[in-house]
Every structure is written in structure tokens, then in C-alpha cells.
Amino acid sequence: MSKFLNNKLFRYLAVFLFLNSAILPVKSSSALAAWALKTNGVLELRTKSNTNLKAYFQKANQIYGDRFWVDFPGELKNPRTIKGNGPIKEIRLGKPSKGKTRLVVEFKEETYLAPLTWRMVGLDQNRWRIKLFKPKYSFTKIGEGFVEKRIKNVKKGQSSKYMRKKVHNYLQLPNVKQNKFSVVIDPGHGGPDPGAIGIGGIRETDVVLEVSKIVKKLLSEKGVKARLTRKNEVNLDLPPRVSFANNTNADIFVSIHANASRGKRRDINGLETFYFRGWRGRLLAKKIQKQILRVSPGSPDRGVKQGRFYVIKNTKMPAVLVEIGFLTGRLDARRLEKAAHRKRVAYAIAKGILEYLSKVG
Numbered sequence: 001m002s003k004f005l006n007n008k009l010f011r012y013l014a015v016f017l018f019l020n021s022a023i024l025p026v027k028s029s030s031a032l033a034a035w036a037l038k039t040n041g042v043l044e045l046r047t048k049s050n051t052n053l054k055a056y057f058q059k060a061n062q063i064y065g066d067r068f069w070v071d072f073p074g075e076l077k078n079p080r081t082i083k084g085n086g087p088i089k090e091i092r093l094g095k096p097s098k099g100k101t102r103l104v105v106e107f108k109e110e111t112y113l114a115p116l117t118w119r120m121v122g123l124d125q126n127r128w129r130i131k132l133f134k135p136k137y138s139f140t141k142i143g144e145g146f147v148e149k150r151i152k153n154v155k156k157g158q159s160s161k162y163m164r165k166k167v168h169n170y171l172q173l174p175n176v177k178q179n180k181f182s183v184v185i186d187p188g189h190g191g192p193d194p195g196a197i198g199i200g201g202i203r204e205t206d207v208v209l210e211v212s213k214i215v216k217k218l219l220s221e222k223g224v225k226a227r228l229t230r231k232n233e234v235n236l237d238l239p240p241r242v243s244f245a246n247n248t249n250a251d252i253f254v255s256i257h258a259n260a261s262r263g264k265r266r267d268i269n270g271l272e273t274f275y276f277r278g279w280r281g282r283l284l285a286k287k288i289q290k291q292i293l294r295v296s297p298g299s300p301d302r303g304v305k306q307g308r309f310y311v312i313k314n315t316k317m318p319a320v321l322v323e324i325g326f327l328t329g330r331l332d333a334r335r336l337e338k339a340a341h342r343k344r345v346a347y348a349i350a351k352g353i354l355e356y357l358s359k360v361g
């Protein structure tokens, strides 16, 4: 985006965020002419020239999923609902009040969205675009009317190849040398020690075991020998976790935990990754922290830190302890109770590990 900043042609409109309430926008001056939500997750709008439009996002509630909407001046003739596909539940065109038009994009449950990064960009006097989701979802274009000016000499093959490449890169985990590396994944706590207990009774031991198992699976698929210190709810002290890693000559050790705040404060959320010593441990921590933040939009970055935890202090190899969120925090707990988010976190940890291995070896 930054390359556009100096260009006066581009106007930006931040998406207003309302978590639980919606406020009607102020008046604007022109109407929606055409729209298209494309396979790459970009919503394009064509309006009359110099339209002042307003965009909003509202988190899901009991009735609706996550919703993004844009209000335009000018009353809509035929309110209608268009069935969605992929991450989109439906698209509605309605009149929220007299003389207004509203385009609503409603997402399906458990769609990963990052509304804090959304920006609506004015391409010219009557065209707008905003990227709503990444092309990791399979999605068939939906739209009405022509949003784009016809441009000659655009080779269709080129643009589709570019798109395929992007999708591919996004989905793929980095490659490393097959059967070369050994990783020990340590799901924190277990058995009589459930670790942190969060909102609604969510237990750290359950969350981290599930995430760890997925990390192991993802690494195995990449030809990395991954072992878990525990595979079920057993009581496992810290020394055997360390000796297991040391005795198997693992290349790296990753202990997975979830946090709890003192006094169970619901406003405390965030992710952090600890290492004890060495640039390798620090690099591994940085790689993992970066990836887990990407799948946890809005959750604070508590950083990569040095920590004196037993398991990372006493293991011989580069070792980190990752805290994937606060089970006592409203934002983090709501996510971590969902299987889809646990998968994303596991994917992120695996990606961080593979990036590290492909770089450091």
C-alpha cells in the first residue's frame, strides 16, 4: 500500500470497526452502479463520480456472521439477497433508511478476517476497491454490472498465472531437506495438571495437545521427524521432557503453551515466544512469533523474550516456549476454543519451524 501514499489520485477510507454496535453513517452524495467480489477476495465498486461512501465492519453475533458493509447515497430500487460461496455466506443489497443503499457482505462462521488491516482505496473518481480475504479460500466471483473499464491488451493467461502463483505460495509450507531434521514438540502440562483454565472452563492442556499434534503432522508431511513429549493426558514432569529431547538429539525443541492472566482479566490478550540462549533460539522464536501473529489479527504482540523456563533452559538444542494466547482473554479464548483457529495456529508454528530449518539447517 505504501507506494500509493504519495499519489493524490488515491483516496483512502479506513474501515470503521464496531464490535457490538453500529452507527449510521453521515450522508453522502451518489449511488452504487456496479460491484464485484472477485476470486482474489477483492471487492470492487463502481459509483457515480465523487461519491462519499462509508464502510463498516461488525463482528459476528448470535444472529449474523461477521459482516462488512458499505453505505451509498441514493435509494435502491430492488432490495435483494445473493447467495455466497466459499467464505461468503451471502451478499445483500438493501435500503437501511430512506434514500440510502447498503451493500452487505456476510461471511460464514470461522472465516479468518483481518479487518484491522482493511483499507478501501479509491482508484479513480468512481471506482473503489478493498481486499476482504486472502485467496486461500476457493471462491467463485459474484457481482452485478461492470465495475471495470475495458482495458485492451490485457493477456488473460498472464493474470491467471499470477493469481495461481499467489494462491500456491500462500498455502504452501516451506520445503526443507527430507529426513534430515528432528524436532521435539512439547505440549505443556497434562494429566492432573491442566495448566491454565480460561473462559468457559477451556483448559490449556487440551488446547496445546491438539495444536501440538497438528504441528507434528504438518512437519511429518514435510519430511521432518517430529516427536511429541506426550500424546495424551498423562502426568509428565519437566525433567523427562528435557531428557527426551536431549537423548533423541533433536535439532530443535518447541514447547507449546497458552497463557492466563492474573485475576483472569478478560482484556488481556496477546502472544509471546520465549527462548533462553543463543541466536538460533532467538531466531526460531522470532520466526514462530511472526507466523502466529499473522493468524491472530488484533491480538497484541507481546514479543520475543528471554525466559528462564526449565524446559528451554535445560535442553541442549535451540529451544523455545510459545504462548499462543490468553485463555482468560476474551479475544484469544474465543478463538482458541475453535478447532479452525487451533489448526491455523498449528500451521503457523509449523511454518515458523520450517522457515527456521530451511534457513539455519
Ligand SMILES: [Zn+2]
Residues within 6 Å of the ligand: 188, 189, 195, 196, 204, 257, 258
Ligand atoms: Zn503453560
